[in-house]
Amino acid sequence: DVQMTQSPSSLSASVGDRVIITCRASLDIGNYLAWFQQKPGEAPRSLIYAASSLHSGVPSHFSGSGSGRDFTLTITSLQPEDFATYFCQQYNRFPFTFGPGTTVDIK
Amino acid sequence: QVQLQQSGPGLVEPSGTLSLTCTVSGGSLSGNSWWTWVRQSPGEGLEWIGEIFHTGHNNYNPSLRSRATISEDRSKNLVFLTVTSVTAADTAIYFCARRQYGMGGIDSWGQGILVTVSS
Numbered sequence: 001d002v003q004m005t006q007s008p009s010s011l012s013a014s015v016g017d018r019v020i021i022t023c024r025a026s027l028d029i030g031n032y033l034a035w036f037q038q039k040p041g042e043a044p045r046s047l048i049y050a051a052s053s054l055h056s057g058v059p060s061h062f063s064g065s066g067s068g069r070d071f072t073l074t075i076t077s078l079q080p081e082d083f084a085t086y087f088c089q090q091y092n093r094f095p096f097t098f099g100p101g102t103t104v105d106i107k
Numbered sequence: 108q109v110q111l112q113q114s115g116p117g118l119v120e121p122s123g124t125l126s127l128t129c130t131v132s133g134g135s136l137s138g139n140s141w142w143t144w145v146r147q148s149p150g151e152g153l154e155w156i157g158e159i160f161h162t163g164h165n166n167y168n169p170s171l172r173s174r175a176t177i178s179e180d181r182s183k184n185l186v187f188l189t190v191t192s193v194t195a196a197d198t199a200i201y202f203c204a205r206r207q208y209g210m211g212g213i214d215s216w217g218q219g220i221l222v223t224v225s226s
């Protein structure tokens with residue numbers, strides 16, 4: 001299986017901060033990489049597909065980049081509603097696998 | 108906007124069969140989408156279970172050791188998940204989701220349903 005790692009596992013930030021979360025795949029996955037946001041008690045929300053494309057309705061202060069094995073999710077100017085856990089997922093090779101998550105909480 | 112709603116028993120006995128239904132509204136199962144099941148154990152991360160395409164083709168996670176089956180009823184816009192021989196390790200929130208064909212990834216999720224395996 002393709003192993004996905006994320007760093008950091010958690011971080012504390014303030015409203016207005018720039019946050020960068022990294023995701024690394026154990027194999028080259030091209031740009032078959034997605035990012036999801038999940039708040040406690042809720043279903044995941046799809047943010048980004050194909051490493052850098054935003055799903056409809058996702059605010060533009062979210063962005064994704066990377067290809068191959070290394071990817072980043074950047075949140076510029078963190079908003080109060082952005083405090084959540086973020087997961088990456090590769091969908092290049094079966095079985096599709098998720099990263100362990102990065103929790104962004106309030107400093 | 109497609110909407111997904113999971114339903115089924117919230118409690119299953121050990122060694123029994125978990126059976127869930129995903130009702131799809133606002134879209135057709137016959138489109139260019141994979142209908143997907145993902146689960147999340149309490150306090151844990153996300154695990155991809157498998158998916159089905161409208162042709163009937165499936166992909167599964169080998170971690171479930173062939174215990175999972177995903178099927179569909181296109182006439183009723185329903186997607187089904189069964190997991191046999193369940194143990195406490197199968198206790199999780201189960202989500203159905205839609206993955207777009209090709210590069211699109213998962214773009215829609217159901218709200219999830221908690222299934223507890225216990226006697």
